[in-house]
Amino acid sequence: MKGVQLGEEALDNLFKSLLAEGIVDVLIIPQKIGENVAYTMVSDPEKLKSPAIFTPIFTVNAANVLKHMPAEKKIGVVFKPCETKAAIELVKLEQFEKDSVLMITVGCPGTYKLEDYNKHADEIGDKLDDSKIEQLKAAGCEIRPACKICEDKLLETGDVLIDRTDGNILVAAISEMGEEALTVIGEIELTDIDTSALESKRSAIIESAKPFREEWKTASEELRDLDKFLEVFKDCIVCKNCRDMCPVCYCKTCFFEQPLGKPEGVDLLNIVGLRGSIKVPSDSLLFQLTRMYHDCFTCVHCGACADACPKEIPLTNIFPWISEKVKELFEYKSGRDVEETLPLLTYQEDELQPRE
Template sequence: MVKCIETGDEALKDLFKGLLSSGAVDGLILPQRAGKSVIYTLVTDPGKVKDPAIFAPSFGFNAANILRKWLIEDKVLGLVFKPCEARATIELIKLEQINPDAILLISVDCPGTFKNEDYTANTDEIGDKLTDEIKSKLSEKGVEVRAACTMCETKLGEIGDIGIWHMGLGSTTVVALSEKGEAALSKVEGITLGDKDIDRSSLQSEIKSAAESGREALKKELESLNDPLKLLDVLNDCIVCKNCRDICPVCYCKECFFEQSLGNPRGGDLLNIANTRGDVRIPPYGLFYHLTRAYHVCVTCIGCGACEDACPKGIPLTLIYPVVARNVQDLFEYVPGMDLEEPIPLTTYQEDELEPR
């Protein structure tokens, strides 16, 4: 049984305006349409809420990335996020990068997304919601959903304070997921929450089964990289631009090793290394960089695939990060971004935490 209200897609604009005008939030970060593209906007004026595109299957970056250091105490932001973005937000809260009292987390059902450029090129055909029929037609044209989405198990907007659901339902439904969410919705004029029994367990089972199939397909590709030399071949084109690090929502170190002289040698430092070894690849440390990143994010990676999208060389980073991360997370029986109260494994110590695994 959940507290909810059926709104329909058309009423969502009024909902967001109401959250702002009622003072439930001081600002909203939400995706809005801009021509054929979808862009995130930070809106503080209810009159500037124009064309919310919260279900549009477009992914440019993980919006949780811009919230790091959101520690303000007296301002509340409403975040209208896809589940992977909501999970990243929760991980950043655990890592003390976001003040949980300063956000209202609103998660939205997401059946999968396309890269921004693919979505923009096929906007008229895709529309505002993704269906299996649309996916099939685009696949025939060689346009596929992002690899990360094929193995995602958390496509339902059931994370945070408010959920906006449409998958498996007859109409769009706004659901209070927490007391904070219920209090915020109750402030909006015209909204009266009612109790309703909504069971989407069979839909979740279908999503999980499809995700397992997608992950197995990617694992087969990953097996070919078990040989370090083959992995090095895949990373040969890496220019160590660090885009994957900068776009990753859970990679937040204040001082990165690869910005220091030892991790990013230049000029004389580079020559000193070459004199010691006889030669040094330029740019240096490509493989070491990715192995270090994989280690750093292996527990908190939420598998959004933003790293691969940001790579200018088209390196299949979804094979390296989300797939490897899932193996580590399974070891600790940890699902990042799903439970705010569950500590991140590598931030705690238990003498028998790996027994009998």
């Protein structure tokens, strides 16, 4: 692996150079906007004023922005590993061309919900580490449930990896495209780097996620019952925020925007006539089960659905858990390699239910 150690200022200059040297036409990057941090799209390097890539906050999954991007423009994205994973799934789903996107993954310490960050912005800052997470937990401010169970906070995926350990910022090229992009930038000289520190950090992340994963599994297993499942979804108002915020729910026209999935007027009356009584808005269970099936292979466990739910349904206990069960069946992991085939696009002649 080739990489370089950079200072904060040099890193900001790197992003500017990506635009100035024409390596990318547009850069999607989180920036400070007043007190807040949000994703921005920048084409003019002069307007890239305050990148805030280390701020531990989850607003939206930035992979959503990449859907339907034309192949002619080169786009750079600076985002978290869960977002890179989602982008890779979107490439597999043919939502944009891999060659037109430079994916820069930033190692993530775990993130806070936007509301929590706004309340504790000063204490959280942009240099989050494990001891700070503990301190804030005592103050009643916890990282998102999806981040607690995440094992991929330093996943080597995408084109470039940026990681900060104890104030040292490492920029490393993962793919050929990433290496090319970094070499074009004049001030940077890539050298072979020692990956053992990254490896040990990675195993520490997996280790610290373990107790939370156990907790999460127990909580999820408790839902393993139809009555409890219905109880959890009784509050669903079918606002479809979970679908809209989900990076891998990608259909241009959703089934639930069509007459069959969104019955109105006479259709609705017919259904009531057939069943005797229904809940309104109708079809919340059909919607949730269908979404579970549609996303079970590509779910990247980012927790955007849970963040978006206005009724605070614990979707992190449901979707990632179901998806892990299904992925086990096909020995598939989402967001690893663009060359991997989606389980439903392939088959083996002798599997699952062989010829009797």
